[in-house]
Amino acid sequence: MTETPNRHEGRGWPAWLEPLRPDPLARLRMRREIGRRAASLLAAARPSWTDVASDWARPLVPLAATLMMVFGALAWAAATDAPTDPGGIAGAEAPGMPWEPVAAEVTDAPPVLLIGSYEPSADGVLSAALQHPRPGSPGAGEGR
Amino acid sequence: MRAVQRGDQAAFGLLVERYMDSAYAVALSILRHEEDAEDGVQASFIRALERIGHLRAGSPFGPWFYRVLRSTCLNLRRRETLRSHGPIPPTVGGGVDPAREMERRGARDRVLGALEKLPEMQRLAVLLFDLEGYDHSEIAEILEIAPGTSRANLHHGRNKLRRHLESED
Numbered sequence: 001m002t003e004t005p006n007r008h009e010g011r012g013w014p015a016w017l018e019p020l021r022p023d024p025l026a027r028l029r030m031r032r033e034i035g036r037r038a039a040s041l042l043a044a045a046r047p048s049w050t051d052v053a054s055d056w057a058r059p060l061v062p063l064a065a066t067l068m069m070v071f072g073a074l075a076w077a078a079a080t081d082a083p084t085d086p087g088g089i090a091g092a093e094a095p096g097m098p099w100e101p102v103a104a105e106v107t108d109a110p111p112v113l114l115i116g117s118y119e120p121s122a123d124g125v126l127s128a129a130l131q132h133p134r135p136g137s138p139g140a141g142e143g144r
Numbered sequence: 145m146r147a148v149q150r151g152d153q154a155a156f157g158l159l160v161e162r163y164m165d166s167a168y169a170v171a172l173s174i175l176r177h178e179e180d181a182e183d184g185v186q187a188s189f190i191r192a193l194e195r196i197g198h199l200r201a202g203s204p205f206g207p208w209f210y211r212v213l214r215s216t217c218l219n220l221r222r223r224e225t226l227r228s229h230g231p232i233p234p235t236v237g238g239g240v241d242p243a244r245e246m247e248r249r250g251a252r253d254r255v256l257g258a259l260e261k262l263p264e265m266q267r268l269a270v271l272l273f274d275l276e277g278y279d280h281s282e283i284a285e286i287l288e289i290a291p292g293t294s295r296a297n298l299h300h301g302r303n304k305l306r307r308h309l310e311s312e313d
Contacts, residue, residue: 034160
């Protein structure tokens with residue numbers, strides 16, 4: 001809002017309208033009465049500290065909105081990149097040999113490799129025979 | 145203007161000083177009585193202050209204020225509370241020379257008498273043009289008429305006013 005300048009201010013009040021000017025007393029009365037009646041309106045129009053704070057905060061609203069959008073987009077991108085299928089890892093092929101056939105061997109077949117490669121020592125056989133003699137063999141009654 | 149909207153008393157005081165004399169002349173030409181004109185000016189400033197939030201950003205205050213002034217004075221004139229238009233009471237005040245005061249009042253009555261003979265639109269067009277230097281688009285906005293009508297009002301008003309004032313000389 002702008003105040004319109006009086007375009008006659010340079011040359012003053014027009015002479016023929018000079019008699020219509022208010023006299024000093026009328027001017028004083030009007031000024032006083034306007035001031036008295038305007039005081040309460042102007043006091044009500046004065047901003048409180050909350051108005052001032054909101055005035056200051058208002059320019060920050062677009063910035064806050066932009067930041068929220070950016071962080072929202074980042075969060076969304078992170079959520080879509082993360083693995084959501086729990087079988088994803090288990091189902092992935094491991095490099096090298098497949099593990100499922102091995103598991104089948106472990107559960108269904110005896111550990112052939114371990115049994116076949118075991119060869120008891122002579123001392124072990126002897127000590128076992130002494131600790132657990134067969135019934136009817138010499139020395140079986142002594143062991144009990 | 146923003147300062148006035150925020151309740152700045154000094155800024156409002158500047159507006160009052162800037163427009164008070166012209167507003168009084170316009171109000172006097174409508175109400176034809178000094179005390180009524182004072183009431184009209186006071187009420188117009190208060191009404192303008194109450195509604196200053198409605199003034200669009202960037203719009204000039206002057207034409208808008210004169211629109212408020214005109215409607216306020218017309219409302220006052222329609223009411224029956226106006227003072228009777230008897231003889232204008234002499235101003236009581238210290239230091240006023242009675243002879244000069246009589247002379248001033250005589251001149252005022254003469255100008256007001258000549259203005260009274262004009263239709264209202266012509267009278268206001270002449271006053272707004274001569275007091276504020278407004279162009280026809282601004283006068284048209286204040287009086288809510290077309291700019292061409294404002295131009296015609298000013299032309300006819302000036303001619304009639306000149307004739308009336310010359311006939312009284």
